[in-house]
Amino acid sequence: MLDTCLHDNCLRCGTRLAQDWWLLCGECYAVMKNSTKANTTGHVLTIELVPSTCWYSNLRNAVSPAAWDAIRLATYAGSGHVCAICSASGVLHCHERWHYDDVQHVQRLDGFIALCRLCHSVKHIGYAEMFSDDYDGVVRHYLKVNGCSMDDFVVAKALAFGVWRERSCFDWVQDFGAYTPTVMASDSEGVGGPLKARHEHGFAKGGESWMNVVK
Numbered sequence: 001m002l003d004t005c006l007h008d009n010c011l012r013c014g015t016r017l018a019q020d021w022w023l024l025c026g027e028c029y030a031v032m033k034n035s036t037k038a039n040t041t042g043h044v045l046t047i048e049l050v051p052s053t054c055w056y057s058n059l060r061n062a063v064s065p066a067a068w069d070a071i072r073l074a075t076y077a078g079s080g081h082v083c084a085i086c087s088a089s090g091v092l093h094c095h096e097r098w099h100y101d102d103v104q105h106v107q108r109l110d111g112f113i114a115l116c117r118l119c120h121s122v123k124h125i126g127y128a129e130m131f132s133d134d135y136d137g138v139v140r141h142y143l144k145v146n147g148c149s150m151d152d153f154v155v156a157k158a159l160a161f162g163v164w165r166e167r168s169c170f171d172w173v174q175d176f177g178a179y180t181p182t183v184m185a186s187d188s189e190g191v192g193g194p195l196k197a198r199h200e201h202g203f204a205k206g207g208e209s210w211m212n213v214v215k
Contacts, residue, residue, distance in 0.1 A: 024158045043146040045085050047160035048123045051167035054107055058096055059179055063186040079114035086145050088116035095120055108175040125157060
């Protein structure tokens with residue numbers, strides 16, 4: 001079984017890694033990706049890493065608090081006030097679902113999904129690994145919900161970070177889709193944020209930039 005802590009060397013062959021959070025070298029990643037023993041196809045809980053050039057550039061930061069409250073509360077109601085993935089009740093987070101056009105480099109908002117804390121932490125696994133007080137619990141939740149092995153998780157995480165590295169090389173045009181009028185109204189009222197990436201702010205430890213929570 002592979003562990004998920006930070007490593008200087010590839011977990012499979014021992015080759016020195018360029019970054020300690022890559023887990024696998026390119027060659028071993030390619031092997032494991034195609035392995036029938038490490039197949040992530042069909043996983044209902046997936047990792048969705050936002051490119052670093054898009055950090056903090058989201059709908060929540062671009063609209064007024066009142067507009068965001070209306071969106072997230074409607075999302076929770078639409079999910080029956082339970083997590084849309086694992087059906088957990090209690091505190092919910094409103095997760096923005098983005099589609100990435102890797103040719104035109106357009107980031108388009110496709111909608112929202114109500115998630116429990118653990119499912120949302122999986123979506124932002126890099127943030128969770130850095131700041132969560134229960135990262136092991138987040139990983140165990142991924143394994144439980146998907147009914148998969150630790151090897152499967154490692155490959156899924158490596159794939160997600162591979163895509164993240166590629167996408168973080170580009171500036172993205174942001175398309176809020178059906179919510180563009182709401183963003184425009186917030187801008188005209190002097191609330192919300194500008195329609196551009198906010199990656200200059202960097203990480204805010206303990207902040208809730210992605211933790212869109214209702215008690």
